[in-house]
Amino acid sequence: MITTIEPGLFTTIQDQGRWGFQAYGMPISGAMDRYASQVANLLVGNRPDAAVLEMTGAGGTFKFDEKQMVAVCGGDMQGLLNHMPISNWSAFIVPRRGILRFDTAVSGYRTYVAVRGGFEVPVVLGSRSTCTPVKIGGHEGRVLRQGDVLHVGRDMECKTQLGSLAEGYIPQYVSQVQLRVILGPQDTMFGSAALDAFFCSSYKVTKQSDRTGYRLKGPKIKHLGSADIISEAVWLGAIQVPVHGMPFIMTADHQTTRGYAKLGSVIRGICPSWSRPSRVTAFVFCAVQKKRQLKSCKKSRKVIEI
Amino acid sequence: MTENIHSIRILVAGEHGLVIEFGSVIAPEINLRVQQLARLLHFEPIHGIMEVIPTYRSVSIYFDPLVITRQELSRQVIHMLGRIEHQDVEDLLSSRVVHVPVCYGGVLGPDLEYVSRYTGFSPQEVIGIHTSKPYMIYMLGFIPGFPYLGGMSSEIAVPRQERSRERIPGGSVGIGGNQTGFYPIESAGEWWLIGRTPIKAFDFTSDNPFLFSVGDYLHFEEISTAEYFAIRRSVEKGTYIPEVSYL
Numbered sequence: 184m185i186t187t188i189e190p191g192l193f194t195t196i197q198d199q200g201r202w203g204f205q206a207y208g209m210p211i212s213g214a215m216d217r218y219a220s221q222v223a224n225l226l227v228g229n230r231p232d233a234a235v236l237e238m239t240g241a242g243g244t245f246k247f248d249e250k251q252m253v254a255v256c257g258g259d260m261q262g263l264l265n266h267m268p269i270s271n272w273s274a275f276i277v278p279r280r281g282i283l284r285f286d287t288a289v290s291g292y293r294t295y296v297a298v299r300g301g302f303e304v305p306v307v308l309g310s311r312s313t314c315t316p317v318k319i320g321g322h323e324g325r326v327l328r329q330g331d332v333l334h335v336g337r338d339m340e341c342k343t344q345l346g347s348l349a350e351g352y353i354p355q356y357v358s359q360v361q362l363r364v365i366l367g368p369q370d371t372m373f374g375s376a377a378l379d380a381f382f383c384s385s386y387k388v389t390k391q392s393d394r395t396g397y398r399l400k401g402p403k404i405k406h407l408g409s410a411d412i413i414s415e416a417v418w419l420g421a422i423q424v425p426v427h428g429m430p431f432i433m434t435a436d437h438q439t440t441r442g443y444a445k446l447g448s449v450i451r452g453i454c455p456s457w458s459r460p461s462r463v464t465a466f467v468f469c470a471v472q473k474k475r476q477l478k479s480c481k482k483s484r485k486v487i488e489i
Numbered sequence: 490m491t492e493n494i495h496s497i498r499i500l501v502a503g504e505h506g507l508v509i510e511f512g513s514v515i516a517p518e519i520n521l522r523v524q525q526l527a528r529l530l531h532f533e534p535i536h537g538i539m540e541v542i543p544t545y546r547s548v549s550i551y552f553d554p555l556v557i558t559r560q561e562l563s564r565q566v567i568h569m570l571g572r573i574e575h576q577d578v579e580d581l582l583s584s585r586v587v588h589v590p591v592c593y594g595g596v597l598g599p600d601l602e603y604v605s606r607y608t609g610f611s612p613q614e615v616i617g618i619h620t621s622k623p624y625m626i627y628m629l630g631f632i633p634g635f636p637y638l639g640g641m642s643s644e645i646a647v648p649r650q651e652r653s654r655e656r657i658p659g660g661s662v663g664i665g666g667n668q669t670g671f672y673p674i675e676s677a678g679e680w681w682l683i684g685r686t687p688i689k690a691f692d693f694t695s696d697n698p699f700l701f702s703v704g705d706y707l708h709f710e711e712i713s714t715a716e717y718f719a720i721r722r723s724v725e726k727g728t729y730i731p732e733v734s735y736l
Contacts, residue, residue: 206542207699208633307693317633319693368500368508413515416542416549418506440630448503
């Protein structure tokens with residue numbers, strides 16, 4: 184049993200997402216930083232899709248009734264185990280009655296806690312992910328509150344030893360992230376001046392950003408005509424530009440359909456720098472050729488398979 | 490059929506997606522082609538596809554690029570399109586009509602008076618027009634179970650509210666522009682709310698969590714306040730079975 188002493192700013196249970204129901208309007212949800220959540224599971228020998236805690240901005244305090252193997256990955260929230268600093272990207276043992284405490288993120292913005300066996304909450308439509316806009320999944324479909332009790336499941340996959348992720352695989356949480364973009368399907372609704380502005384500028388991630396998307400601020404992207412299209416599906420990483428001209432990148436809890444022109448899509452791969460921005464983040468974009476896409480994707484998968 | 494296979498566009502949707510676009514307008518014949526492809530992909534799934542999302546005029550396909558390449562997926566989809574090109578879409582039409590009971594006006598439909606004033610029809614005439622025929626469900630999206638309906642009479646069209654309401658109760662039936670529909674769960678929105686239904690279009694505790702499928706018809710039917718609360722009680726108890734008929 185793990186008791187929430189302090190919930191943190193916005194702490195939810197997430198896994199790799201609720202796939203298969205977008206045709207009915209159900210968001211995918213899942214960890215924003217899928218790389219960090221998968222590595223956390225890997226370090227404690229869990230299945231990659233075991234449920235983890237996702238903490239945002241500032242983390243919580245948790246009391247463990249039993250001895251547990253735990254891994255913390257993602258942004259640095261100055262984690263303390265019984266007042267002693269922990270190392271991120273490593274597995275460690277929390278003793279019986281141990282207290283794991285997090286503070287404000289000093290690098291990155293989202294931090295993941297995996298326990299061996301995963302967090303046991305009901306599977307809703309094939310996933311344990313919390314989708315707060317729809318109020319389903321995770322712990323009662325909501326962010327954790329003080330006093331919430333979490334149970335440990337059985338989603339382990341293999342034996343493992345205490346260890347850390349090799350240095351070379353630990354991502355840097357930098358304040359300016361370069362994102363690669365595949366144009367389409369509505370890039371022709373923007374003039375070349377607008378596209379030049381987009382690819383030559385830096386866009387700030389605004390405070391209004393949340394799990395549904397990154398609202399960006401920077402030079403305005405002008406449409407040649409209307410900003411609207413007939414409502415159609417949107418996807419993780421899609422960059423839509425509403426009539427006000429500020430780009431919006433769809434993330435985990437995005438709505439399944441929208442009616443704004445999409446300039447392009449961020450290449451996510453499985454090691455997506457786009458999903459782990461730092462607290463103060465700006466994005467710069469570059470357009471890519473198709474051939475590089477799969478290469479980057481395969482490289483990321485290799486990281487996970489190690 | 491005005492659309493043919495040669496006017497279909499296959500567009501890139503990031504590294505994991507394809508969009509098969511059948512046209513650039515909202516029209517039943519285009520949407521039927523969308524449904525036709527989505528249905529075929531459902532019954533004859535292509536290995537590597539993660540999701541198929543039919544919308545007004547396009548089908549979005551998300552795939553795992555480590556399992557299937559974009560070129561191979563496109564090739565197989567084009568092959569499927571060739572197979573269905575000459576199929577009569579009328580054969581594929583769903584005839585399922587889901588009846589949605591609605592209590593109009595009053596506290597459950599606070600904007601019925603406004604819609605009445607705007608359109609010049611009496612509240613009862615607005616209800617009469619709104620319930621006069623079944624609407625086709627073109628697509629689902631936005632929030633879980635939300636049906637995008639076609640075919641509302643332009644006589645009762647009212648421009649959307651300029652500001653979004655933060656919290657619209659689940660079940661609220663509204664009109665916005667030329668569209669009508671209802672919010673299955675609490676949501677923000679800009680529609681004028683003319684009534685409320687006690688039934689659930691999305692219930693994650695149910696074996697069939699989504700009431701509607703793309704291609705179904707939805708027929709709004711007026712009920713009294715007493716009926717609204719009676720049905721709501723039986724929905725809460727899990728004993729309510731939505732009425733379904735066939736065209």
